[in-house]
Amino acid sequence: MKVAKFGGSSVADAGQFKKVKQIVESDAKRQIIVVSAAGKSVAEPIKVTDMLLDLEQKLVADEDPEPIFQAISSRIIGIRDDLNLNVNIEADLDIIADNLVNCSHDYLISRGEYLTAKLMAAYLGYYFVDAKDILAFANDGIDYVQSQQRLLKVLSKHSQLVIPGFYGANVDGSVHLMPRGGSDISGSILANLVDAELYENWTDVSGILMADPRIVAHSEKIDSLTYDELQELSYMGIGVFQEEAVRPVREKKIPTAVLNTNHPEAGGTMVVSADEDKNNDHIVTGIAGRKDCTVITIRKYQLNKHLEVLQNVLSVFQKFNLTISSVPSGNDGFSFLCQHGEVATHLPALIAKLKHTCGIDSVEVNQNIALVAAVSLQLSRRPAIAGKIMNYLDNSLIHVRFVFQEGSDLKIVFGVNNDDYEKTIKRIYRESMEQHLKRISA
Numbered sequence: 001m002k003v004a005k006f007g008g009s010s011v012a013d014a015g016q017f018k019k020v021k022q023i024v025e026s027d028a029k030r031q032i033i034v035v036s037a038a039g040k041s042v043a044e045p046i047k048v049t050d051m052l053l054d055l056e057q058k059l060v061a062d063e064d065p066e067p068i069f070q071a072i073s074s075r076i077i078g079i080r081d082d083l084n085l086n087v088n089i090e091a092d093l094d095i096i097a098d099n100l101v102n103c104s105h106d107y108l109i110s111r112g113e114y115l116t117a118k119l120m121a122a123y124l125g126y127y128f129v130d131a132k133d134i135l136a137f138a139n140d141g142i143d144y145v146q147s148q149q150r151l152l153k154v155l156s157k158h159s160q161l162v163i164p165g166f167y168g169a170n171v172d173g174s175v176h177l178m179p180r181g182g183s184d185i186s187g188s189i190l191a192n193l194v195d196a197e198l199y200e201n202w203t204d205v206s207g208i209l210m211a212d213p214r215i216v217a218h219s220e221k222i223d224s225l226t227y228d229e230l231q232e233l234s235y236m237g238i239g240v241f242q243e244e245a246v247r248p249v250r251e252k253k254i255p256t257a258v259l260n261t262n263h264p265e266a267g268g269t270m271v272v273s274a275d276e277d278k279n280n281d282h283i284v285t286g287i288a289g290r291k292d293c294t295v296i297t298i299r300k301y302q303l304n305k306h307l308e309v310l311q312n313v314l315s316v317f318q319k320f321n322l323t324i325s326s327v328p329s330g331n332d333g334f335s336f337l338c339q340h341g342e343v344a345t346h347l348p349a350l351i352a353k354l355k356h357t358c359g360i361d362s363v364e365v366n367q368n369i370a371l372v373a374a375v376s377l378q379l380s381r382r383p384a385i386a387g388k389i390m391n392y393l394d395n396s397l398i399h400v401r402f403v404f405q406e407g408s409d410l411k412i413v414f415g416v417n418n419d420d421y422e423k424t425i426k427r428i429y430r431e432s433m434e435q436h437l438k439r440i441s442a
């Protein structure tokens with residue numbers, strides 16, 4: 001059995017639905033279909049999920065939600081009518097409208113997936129199952145045992161299912177929403193639950209590219225990479241596969257393919273375990289990064305002898321509810337990396353608290369920093385690669401503010417100024433491709 005997840009771009013309109021149907025019907029093993037909410041297309045500049053978020057804003061601001069609700073409804077009804085489907089989707093829209101005022105955030109934002117899956121099930125002639133009746137979430141994440149029991153029960157009666165992505169249910173039965181891009185996670189969990197022979201993640205690019213195609217035009221495709229490499233790339237920000245979607249497939253070593261709904265014939269990227277990976281001749285497997293980081297460096301003379309200071313500092317970060325990664329910077333210092341958007345409003349209060357309650361000698365803040373990571377299994381085997389990349393950047397006059405290697409040595413991260421972000425990615429890409437071409441022609 002195969003689990004196939006189709007992203008928002010693959011279900012953006014009736015034309016995309018037709019492509020999905022062709023793909024699904026070309027392989028009888030594609031029995032579990034997961035869909036995102038209708039996403040962007042040439043004619044539709046906004047994802048339904050973002051329209052729902054706008055709708056929620058209107059409700060919070062006590063403004064009239066009707067125009068956005070109508071826009072969402074006409075998009076969904078438009079797909080239904082273009083496909084000549086006999087589905088009373090108005091009944092579902094009425095229920096959502098009735099619930100608007102009192103419903104939870106998770107319920108409202110998940111309705112794009114719910115409605116899109118209803119249409120897809122009717123179009124494919126598959127059985128619709130609500131994700132909240134399958135994916136059970138407890139406090140510490142997905143409950144695999146309960147979710148599997150529920151899924152197998154449905155599968156014993158219906159062998160072809162469409163399930164909305166992006167949500168499941170809490171213990172009390174209410175909707176549990178996943179992070180943005182979460183349909184990838186739903187598909188991956190479902191693949192785990194049925195021990196799928198393949199998890200297919202259908203999107204609008206022919207696989208995972210070595211670098212973001214919006215930065216490096218005609219970037220080389222990664223033919224295969226390991227779960228760990230994908231995890232690192234996703235963590236660093238490649239949008240094509242949600243970071244939390246790696247674990248469920250890795251746990252059961254389920255081969256995972258990233259494929260293009262618009263060009264199924266083009267092939268894609270295979271994600272496999274390290275012992276099956278064939279992509280050993282690139283010095284860098286992929287490059288990813290993100291802008292707008294804030295680096296907060298604390299210093300304390302002989303910090304290694306005063307670990308209680310670090311403990312105090314960490315508890316301050318915890319109080320402000322910040323997601324951080326931390327890096328030792330020399331004997332007496334420690335740097336904490338945060339996303340600017342998350343830390344900006346708290347910065348003055350955070351700095352004051354760090355200065356006055358933690359027993360540190362100094363605190364320094366650097367903003368507008370971009371992180372760029374080169375990820376490769378080869379980095380752990382050939383440490384000199386890190387030095388080579390540093391050389392390329394130095395030759396390009398890119399000021400590297402700091403470097404660290406982490407993630408079981410699979411990734412080396414360069415901190416550069418925001419303005420150098422694209423240039424850094426392009427430079428690492430160009431040099432690693434040149435090295436690769438030299439190696440294969442030698």
Ligand SMILES: Nc1ncnc2c1ncn2[C@@H]1O[C@H](COP(=O)(O)OP(=O)(O)O)[C@@H](O)[C@H]1O
Binds near residue numbers: 008010204
């Ligand atoms: N390294 C990369 N390889 C492929 N796509 C990437 C990469 N980095 C960023 N992307 C972007 O991710 C997009 C696909 O993710 P997403 O928009 O979530 O698709 P979907 O709607 O199918 O879920 C691509 O259109 C591409 O612009």
Ligand SMILES: N[C@@H](CC(=O)OP(=O)(O)O)C(=O)O
Binds near residue numbers: 036165182
């Ligand atoms: N619709 C949700 C979940 C999702 O996975 O979407 P997509 O597959 O289009 O990235 C979002 O926009 O975040």
